[in-house]
Amino acid sequence: MKAGTLAREIAPGVHWLPVGRGLMRANVYLVESGDDWVLVDAATAGQAEVIARAAQELFGKACHPAAVLLTHDHPDHAGSARALAERWGVQIWVHPDELPLAIGGMRVFADYANPLDRWLILPLLGLSGERRQQATVTRASLRGMVHALDPRGKIPGLPDWELVPTPGHTPGHVAFSRPADGVLITGDAVVTLDLNSLRGLAKRRQCVSGPPWVATWSRRVAEKSIASVAALDPQVIAGGHGVPVAGEEAAAGLRALAAGSRMAKTRATERDSRGLTR
Ligand SMILES: [Zn+2]
Numbered sequence: 001m002k003a004g005t006l007a008r009e010i011a012p013g014v015h016w017l018p019v020g021r022g023l024m025r026a027n028v029y030l031v032e033s034g035d036d037w038v039l040v041d042a043a044t045a046g047q048a049e050v051i052a053r054a055a056q057e058l059f060g061k062a063c064h065p066a067a068v069l070l071t072h073d074h075p076d077h078a079g080s081a082r083a084l085a086e087r088w089g090v091q092i093w094v095h096p097d098e099l100p101l102a103i104g105g106m107r108v109f110a111d112y113a114n115p116l117d118r119w120l121i122l123p124l125l126g127l128s129g130e131r132r133q134q135a136t137v138t139r140a141s142l143r144g145m146v147h148a149l150d151p152r153g154k155i156p157g158l159p160d161w162e163l164v165p166t167p168g169h170t171p172g173h174v175a176f177s178r179p180a181d182g183v184l185i186t187g188d189a190v191v192t193l194d195l196n197s198l199r200g201l202a203k204r205r206q207c208v209s210g211p212p213w214v215a216t217w218s219r220r221v222a223e224k225s226i227a228s229v230a231a232l233d234p235q236v237i238a239g240g241h242g243v244p245v246a247g248e249e250a251a252a253g254l255r256a257l258a259a260g261s262r263m264a265k266t267r268a269t270e271r272d273s274r275g276l277t278r
Pocket of ligand 1: 074188240
């Protein structure tokens, strides 16, 4: 494997690639495991090229991943999943409780709605007429390529990792844990960017934080998942947004978050967004 210029190795074999701009900037991870590698999350639509380029730098042109795994099916994490899975000829995997959302359908979308969906997205869709609604939902659907992970079984392409159900942000949200060295890919169950205040957003303030509540299906369930993530005592938190954090900073931030502080400020404030904070 060659070192990449696009992705950065934040733990052995775990390569971090932040993709996109502004509010929709999200992290993807290219993770080596055994003889294979997998892609965890797929950013927004239209990012397949940059993700494939990063993969090519690391693994060579012919080296396709074993799978595309999604922490959850939101447009900033699943947007390029279909394009990449088709390009590489691989399948996409989500938790069984996320599968209805990934396959799509207007009624399912309404059942899985979060406050932002209810206040803005669904009313806007409602104005657009049935055909347009269906086209929007169909465009985002992963039908035909997406499968349910076995919550008690091996993760495709990640034999030395464990699946950690972290419902709340979405009903079938998951994290991926590597028990050997405490690396935890958390998706939006826990992020390392303050997505819950306008100032935090404007300054891209780095901190261990809960998911963006406005786009969270059940805050009560999500808070339980934060507690279960904290109980794992991760050594590296690789979230869906923000710069991954490690060591005491990760532990202290997560402890404070789990203890009920809405937002655990860390010393990583205003840090270079390319720098891993330790
Ligand atoms: Zn997100």
